[in-house]
Structures are given as C-alpha cells and as structure tokens.
Amino acid sequence: MSYGIRRRASLSILACLVAVLGAAPAMANDISRVAAERPSLNFFGNSGLIDMPSAESQPDGEIGVTVSYFGGITRNTLTFQITPRLSGSFRYAATQDWNSGGFATYYDRSFDLRYQLLREGRYWPAVTIGLQDFVGTGIYAGEYIVATRNFGDHLTVTAGIGWGRLGSYNSFGTPFAGDRPAFDPATNFGGEFSVDQWFRGPAAFFGGVEWRPNERLGFKIEYSSDAFQPETSRGVFTRESPWNFGVEYQVNDSLRLGAYYLYGSEFGLNAQIAFSPRRSPASGIRQEGPLPITPRPAREENPDAWAETWVTIPNADAAFGERIRELLAAEGQTLIAYDLQADEIEVRIENDRYLSSAQAIGRTARVLAASLLPSVETFRIVLVDGGLALSTAVIRRSDLEALETEPNAAEALRTVTGFTAAGPTDATEVVPDLYPRFEWSLAPYTRTSFFDPRNPILIDLGLRARASYEFRPGWVLEGSVAQRIVGTLDRARQTSSNLPPVRTNFALYEQTETPFIETLTFSVAQSLGGDYFGRFTIGYLERMFAGVSAELLWSPVGSRLALGAEINYAIQRDFDMRFGLQDYDVVTGHVSAYYDFDNGFLARVDVGRYLAGDIGATLHVEREFENGWRVGAFATLTDVSSEDFGEGSFDKGITLSIPVSWFTGQPTQQRVGTTIRPITRDGGARLSVPGRLYDRVREGQIQRIDDQWARVWR
C-alpha cells in the first residue's frame, strides 16, 4: 500500500461523469424506477420547478449536476443530498453583459443549504426551508419556506414564500420585519454568513405545478417571485412577466433535458445530470474467483495428516513461506513477514490491490488454507502499510471450512473473527530478500484551476515519473518528477495579498516550462506500539514547500476516535520547482481529532498554526459511503481578519473522493478526487505533507473493514 503510488486526478472527473452518464443511449422503456420518481431540478440545481424551488428531496446520497441558461445567465450547480432531509449546493454562475464593477461578464460562486422540515404525509405536504447563496457575495441571496404535495402519480403542486431575491417581486409585506441591507462590495468581502439578512425584508409568494403524464415527459408552469432587479437594471435581459413555462424530457437514467419560456421574454435550457454512489456505471467488481477452501481430512480418519512433526524438518518454514508468498503475490498481496508455528501462522501483508481490506483478508486466508498442513489451525493476518502495522484479524481455519458453503457465510464469519491491535513488525520475521524494494511508474497527469474570473477553466496535461525505494519496512526514499506538455494553467492570475503569499502565488509555479520536482522525500513511518503510530518526513514535501515534518497518531483498532499531532518546519520553494528555496519559512503544525460516526459521517478538527503564520482551526465533515465514496466540506477560521484574507473572507471548500473501481469494475485501490475551493487565498492554508498517517491507519480500522465486510468471501 505504498501511498506514493496512489494517484489522484482532478475536477475533470466531474466533466467525465457528465460525459459518461450523459452518453448512455436513450432506449425505449429503459427508464429505471429511481429516475422516473426522482424530483426534477430547477435552474438553481435544486429540487424545484423552473426558477423556483420545491419542497421535494432527492434520494439520499444523490448528486445532481445542472447546467442552465436563459437571458445571458448560465448557472452550473453541483448539489449533494447530504442526508435524507439535508442538501447542499455549490454554484458557479456567469452573467453576460453585466458591464459594471469592472466585469463585462460577472462570475459568481454561491452555496445553498436546504432542509426538509416535514415529509409529505397522507394529509399534509412536504415542507422545506432553504437558504440560497448564504455565504457568497450575495447576488442570489434569498430564503424560502416552501410546501409541495403530490396529487396522484402525475401531478405535483408547489407554493412558497420567499425573502431576499425570492421576495423581490410583488411582495406582500415584511412578516419578520427588519430591513435587508444591500450587498456592498466595498465593506463585504463575501463568504461570510449573512445571518442578519436571513428572512428579513420584503416577502413574496411563489408557486407552480408540475405534471408528468409519463415516466419521461414533464410539463411545468410557475409564478416567480424574483424581480431580477440586478439583471434588468443592467440590461442583461428584460423581465416582462412573472410566469414561466417549460417542458422536460428524461433522456436516460441520468440525463433530463428541459426547454422553457421565461419571464415573458426569454427562451431557456436546462440539463440535469444525476448520479449517485449507489449506482455504479460498472456492474459489480469483476475479477477472477478466489481459491476455493479445501477442507482438511477428518482428524479421526487420518491422524497422521494432522501431525505436527513437520515443523522439525529443515527448510519447511522457508518452503511454506515461499509458497505463500507466490500465491499471495498473484492476489495482489505482498507478504512482508511471517511466523509459522505447528498450529498457527502470523502473516503480515501489504494490500496492493483491493479497496476493501476485508477482501484482502479473505483472499489471504484462502491462500493460507490452500497452502498449509492440517495442523495449522489459527491464521493471524496482519494488515501492514510499510512500517505501520494496522491491525490483526484472527480467523480459525475450521471456521473457514465450515462457513464457506453457508448462505449467511459473511455474517457468520464476522461473528467468529477477532480483531486486535498489531505490534511493530519483528525484523527477524521479515521475508528474506524482500528489501530493498524499488518501484516506479510513469503516467500522464492533469492539473486544473477553476473560477479564475478571466479564465474559468484552466487545465494542464503533462507526464509524471514516480519512484520509490524502501530500504526496510517504512523507510522510504521517494519522489516524482513531472513535465508539463500542454495546457493553459500558465495563464492563471496572481492575486495580491496582505499576508505572506503562501498560496496566492501558485500561478508563478505554473509557469515552469522545464521538468520539475513535485516531491522528493525521505520518510520513516512506524508503529510505535500501544496504538501509537509515528512519521518523520524530510525533503521537498509539496510543489510550494520543502521542510521537515513529524507526526504522532493515537488510533486504537476498535476506536471511533483518533487523536494526532503534527509539527512542521516549512520553507517556500523556488518557482521553478527545482532544488532552490526562497526566504520565507514558517513553523506550522496542528493537533487533530478524528471521529468516525456510525451514521457514515467522518469529522476531523485541526487546531494550530497555518502556513502564513495565522492561528486557527479547520473543521472537515465528510459523508463516507460504504463503498469508499467520500463527499465533504471544510471551513477554516483563523485570526486573520476578513479584510486581510480578501475575497471570500475565510478558507472553505468541498472535497470529493471516488474509488476508481466504482467506475471501471476492476479491483484497484486508486481513487480520483478533488478539492473545490471557490477561491484560493493565503489565510488558513495548510502544508500538504505526503503520507499523513490517519487515512493510512484507518484502512485497518474495524469500522472501515466492516463497511465492506461482505467482500471477505469475494
């Protein structure tokens, strides 16, 4: 599991998902139940009518990408149904012909949150409360309470009250009083929670009807309470009427297209693309079957086969070790160390193939059952990652034999499998001639930058060579060298900053035309015993910083809580990313708490000092699905003022990590992922250190193993 070999792609996965799912052919009678029953999305990417929201929720875990256009306004929205009732959206909108504030086309980023207060019942409608654009620069800011009710299978009626943007047309008064201060770019840097505005000022009614005569077609009529004052005053478009009309067509399970006539003057289009961790484009993970369990002869009938005298035969230990090593290698498992006794064996394996540690354990157990003499009854399988011994699974061979053919084999095996902490690897048990281990790889890479006001999408394509040299378990020299081949990232703009430019000068690092060193590190990561793990890293840690890093993690095998501390000394690297260093250096570090909730949420809090010398804390919450999909959001607050931070006020973003096997159906540990930051500033910036401990140690945690336990028999 040498982390150096793992690869990450970028936000282009989203573009790709859209291409994949959108390209599924339209076939008659091929709309799945999920697609036919899924509420449609509006121009803001939320469950809704045309421009107005409804109270419906998407299925839990659903991700919607919408691209909508009308009257010179394009909105791209990513919406995630965080829990069955809560959803969040991130939007990137472009308004043409804005021609004010120095923008010809105005690009705007915004976040929404919606919560369904009431589910639709027999006599009452669903009710949802929503905050639109609640941390952005505020041009779409609006709040609403909306109710939606289905009448039969085909008709949906929605009515609501909106504030802010959604209370701007034909308002009936100010139910919660208060005034709503206008957004002022001179005093507001955007990005702050505009709590003082929520539900304040004039309110107005909106509503509409959706009629779906069959599983593909939908017709919509709505009354909009948005006056579009900022747009009409700038001549972006002319608003003639509050009434909007639309027709939508479900092309396939993922894609829904719509055409509309809006505000009495404009034609509009909307593409809604839906996907979910619960629906894989591959059908299952396809791979060769595992070795069958061949039961041992009954002891009473063949006592000689069960004799333990073989342990005294010279070379028996080495011969069995070699056999196990070969069979495990075919299963993508590296045998690091083993200790074979007459009645038990401990093997230490590094899982290089399966996303699921349970599957690695299962395949290893089958290899042991196929290789060893009958007297070896207890298998102790230790998952290791370099010098980190993660956990030990204790499985009895007789249980494997008895349960393999049982219908409830997975549940039954889990009840008789024990998990314990694993001690550090004994150097005398390490497989001879395994070390030093050398690995290399050559692969193309992409790098992207989004939301630059002049160039919303910048992308580079290049070639990257990686190599790692492991002297002994956990002692690794590794690095990667890359060369940009083609791309537009060198057009990224450098922004000014009141803080040391620890991240805002990223554009200067994108100018390099020659080969550059991405990372070059020497690291030692070891189990320290007693649930403690340690790491020390020195070298060129990331593109922008070199330095020294030390980390300590406490993470018991069965504990949902883990605690860590990290201290680093970092020096800014030269822009050409060769060996040179600049003058800026900083001591940065954090104490961290990690918690794995049993409802699928992971939370981590990091408190400490950031790259620009600012002090504060980061909260990162992720929804983790059992198959390894992770969707999360983070925010960092430090002692830097909004003014010094600049646009956005504080650092925040969305994270996405998807196992590649979900796309391809091939067993692999690779992931693709991205961090979407609306804006990159210098406050709350964290050093990126390769091989941080928590995600590595977690692969051996009981909760993580149990998430995919069924794969133990795969």
Place this chain on the structure above:
Amino acid sequence: MGAGVAMKAYWVCVLAVFLTACGPGADNNLSSALLPVAERIRDGVRDRGQPGDGFTATRASLAADGFNDPFLVARLDARNIRTGLIQAGQNRGTVTWLAADGATLTERDGVLSASRGLGVDLYTAETAALGQALRAGNSASYVRRYRHLDPLAQIVVTRFDCTLMPDGREAIEVFDVSFTTARYTEICTSASLDAPQIENQYWVDQDRSIMRRSRQWISTDVGYLTLERVID
C-alpha cells in the same frame, strides 16, 4: 450492459483522465492464484475467452486433450458467452467449478449456490429445500433466499417464494449424446421490484441422478446461465 456508447465513453475517460500508469508500481497485471489452473482449460478447450464462437470443443476434442474428469459447459445467455469449467474444489457437498477466465461457479447437487467473476454475482443462494424437492421428484413449495452485493458492497437478501413443478420426461442431447431426463420448472416470486419473478429449469439425468442441464438465474445484471454437464 447494453449501453455500448456509454461504455466506450467511459473507457475514453478512464484512459484520458484517470491516468493509466505503466511500470511495476502500477498493479495493472491483475491475476489470481486460480489463473494458472484456469489456463489448462483455456488451452484444452481452445476457448480464448472470446464471446460466442470462441468455444469450439467437442466431446472428441475434449477426450483427445485429456479431459477425463468432470467437465461442465456454461453459457451466459445474455452475453452469448460459452466456457468450459473443471472442478476446482469440494467442500461439504458443494463443488466449485473454474472457468477459463477465472470465474467460478459453486453448486450443490447441480443447484447453484454462488458465482464469482461474472460482475454482479450470486453472492450466495439457499439450495437445501430445492435439492430435497428435486430428489423427491415431486412438486413442492418453499422459500429460497438469494444474496447479492449492491454498489455499496452491502448484502441484499431477496426472499423468493418458489414452486417447483415436474414437467415430465424429456430426452435431451448434450454434446451429441442423448440422455433421458426429468424436467422441472421452478418459478420464484419476490417483493423486490428489481426481480419480481425468476424462472429456473432443471433436467435431471434419471439414470445417473445427476443434473444434466439447467438454466439458472444469477442476478438482474447477469441474467441466466445455462449449464450442461458434459463429462461425469
């Protein structure tokens, strides 16, 4: 899959965006401990794992290639793929068969209890009640539970209410040899909207009490497998 266009688009994506790597650091050469055994079948039956016509073995060619042990031929109806299988293991009355491409099928008395390597596999299926009914040779009603893994890798148990009906005797040909069989049809219904009804068929060789042919359901994705026992 049937979604050929989507498959193509996604391979392009996988190649272009997800960055295929080369070098020993990339675990691209997947295999399993079973593959060396599987190769014997591949060579023997001249089945290169190609869909459709790849399978060319005859009873005579199998004998000439030294296949004297039990031999099964399976056809994946939806994908029109045929492959030969040999026994790879036995445990407590179940037999695991290995195909040339490394896929495995596990059965008890000819009734499938598991598959591996087909995609959305049959994780496990209960076989006891059906096996008993087939041995008795009468019509019977019983419950069978099928388990599959969903895309989140969680076990989904589907409870089927099944009825087995004898269809009488039928002479069938398996690889140019005639056998007298008793045919049975098993109809199972469930509350699952994905698989509300499945229909399996069994041809039990009367002389040798062996499942000579069967057509059995694997999963909604994979569909049905037709199995023929060529060598006993």
